[in-house]
Amino acid sequence: MGDGERPRVVIVGAGFGGLTCARRLDGAPVDVLLIDRHNYHLFTPLLYQVATALLNPSDVAYPLRTVFRRSRNVRFRQAEVVGVDRERRRVRTATGEEIPYDRLVLATGSVDNYFGNEEVAREAIGLKTLEQAVRLRNHVLACLEQASVEADREERRRLLTFVVVGGGPTGVEYAGALSELLRLVAGRDYPDLARGEARVLLVEGRPHLLPGFAPRLGRYAERALGRRGVEVRTGVQVASADPGSVRLADGTVVASRTIVWSAGVRPDDPLGHDAPRRRSRRLEVDQDLRLAGAAAIFAIGDAAGAVPSGPELPMLSPPAMQAARHVARTIRDEVSGRRRDRVFRYVDKGTMATVGRGAAVAELQGLHIAGFVAWLAWIFVHVYYLIGFRNRILALGSWGLNYVRFDRPIRIILQAQPDPVAERVAGRSR
């Protein structure tokens, strides 16, 4: 490892897995380089609130350089890693730079998976990145602007019909929040729009919403969304899409200018075809999360499939963070000469999802809760995490305080994608 220097650990990806691993290696006798294509960590559980105009982008995005400002051994670099040279132990960036490593942690997460459906991929807006969330906010607001002056009835209906594909936690949370946003603004901000005029459709291919949860909770979510005006269509998949409509597998055609995609993700790592993979395309790892056959490379989070003795790990933040802690411990052991064979075991502490204000579902240690109590638990956990995280890591205060204290909290590089409807409303495309 190195030439008498401290071993160099390169972590690719600063999501929950990569960030946790870097923090756990803070202070260890290694030099850590954390690399991400964005200059911020994204608090994805609240991304749908950015997309529905409740939170600012900077509320859920923490500049990584600020997070590690006081660290002596963790550095950050914004770059896109496009390849790994396992022989020479280097990662290659999109700009052609080569960065050497002694230990590599791949925490590269996942991207939207359209299962090869190019049409849908072209029309849909995902809900995985901050750019997508801001684009979706722009798009929905622009649809309302355009609809409120649209003379053509058909077009008006298209602009006011929002199709959300995928009934997992993200789709359920976004559909509920979108419906609340639409009811909030119709008749008030947009006096020309009647209250029930905007429609939200939630489409899920499997028989129930929230497939990862107990069926009872999925049925509860369906009823709760129904009460909030969301039309839920289960057991049917999206077949195709064009700029003005979505066609379902059962032949139904929904006239709409908006398709939101949360129906699937696929791992996104810089290793090529020769890397050992599972059927899910996630990387094959051994029992301490090392890439099969590569002692210097670890894979965690969405990138890694399962340890040999266990089932496929869910693509959620808790397994990513647990794996990150495991890998950090393993690296600490190795550099200090300790040899311990640790077996990674994922402990499921529970999952939760909100359906709307006052309604959520939670599975905690075998307990299934639905309704207001679950919602209070959700609020508690997320407010605790969000505020706690921001305050602990960034020590954010109010504007006045920041101004007096010299701080510049909004240090995120956020390039929003132009949106066709927003361009049209603003008169930029004629």
Next chain:
Amino acid sequence: MGDGERPRVVIVGAGFGGLTCARRLDGAPVDVLLIDRHNYHLFTPLLYQVATALLNPSDVAYPLRTVFRRSRNVRFRQAEVVGVDRERRRVRTATGEEIPYDRLVLATGSVDNYFGNEEVAREAIGLKTLEQAVRLRNHVLACLEQASVEADREERRRLLTFVVVGGGPTGVEYAGALSELLRLVAGRDYPDLARGEARVLLVEGRPHLLPGFAPRLGRYAERALGRRGVEVRTGVQVASADPGSVRLADGTVVASRTIVWSAGVRPDDPLGHDAPRRRSRRLEVDQDLRLAGAAAIFAIGDAAGAVPSGPELPMLSPPAMQAARHVARTIRDEVSGRRRDRVFRYVDKGTMATVGRGAAVAELQGLHIAGFVAWLAWIFVHVYYLIGFRNRILALGSWGLNYVRFDRPIRIILQAQPDPVAERVAGRSR
């Protein structure tokens, strides 16, 4: 006016002038349609703080539909007005729509003026719109990211040299805040950047900074900026620019990847060449701010030049707001059958500009103040306006409160322009 209906007042532009006029006509016996190409009012005095990462875009942008949510006679529409048919009393939008009016108020403001220098126009980033401010924030942060890994010394220097053109209040405020941002992050967020390595140059063609203020205050600003590490170059204009450098009129070439433009604006109204204009290209108005020769059209703010008896009005928010109140009174008089000949007179209540934290200049009723006391006055006025405005109009609270109260405060449509350096850092252009 109309067919027995209430007279229809169309206000084009929702800056300080248009917004004030609409609010003053709230409750009057007229139907007001406020039109802007954005769906928000922009609090421009603090825009430079968005560009320097202190404020969120939504802190300085207020969704106009929300502002007039409770109004019975003021409506908003997002559209770009591209022409006025004075014969048929209609405005034409970019999408070809025609909107009739009985009274038209042109409050269309101004845009960056590059005085025909296409090269500089292509390379520079302005500081007039929210998109520009966000792009500038992205760009500066991306320059720091790129510089911290740049092997080529020349390129590193270019990335760390920031040229601000124009020594008026905007240029002075931005240069001071940028210098503070750079000193804050160098060595801390960017351990590879030395503290004095980043340079900010402020270039002003006239002999002193802040040409609109007393010379003493301009000299103070120059010293105060100098103490903050800003290199001030007065008495020289920018001659040309290319992607890697700026050439000044005296032959100096500054290697830089950043030109910020605040050296001039020009009025931007939808009237064509046949409209009566002053040399400044601002519209010729008579003593009650009516377009010369057009009884149904008023022009206020940056769009209008001067009333016949007075000097050219400064292109600032106070004259725009005073003119707006004057026009609203005139329209109220006219629709209620009162005929009063009011002459518009601009009352200069003073102007101020910050140079940095703890330093500002102010001219108030003939009083010239510079230093800490002026800064306290600036803080007081702006915190009062910003917080007061937001609270009075939008009743904004904290996140938790908004979540419980169902509100969605961030309802702005903001499409940021992609920035070349930010694209490069994120690996999107190879």
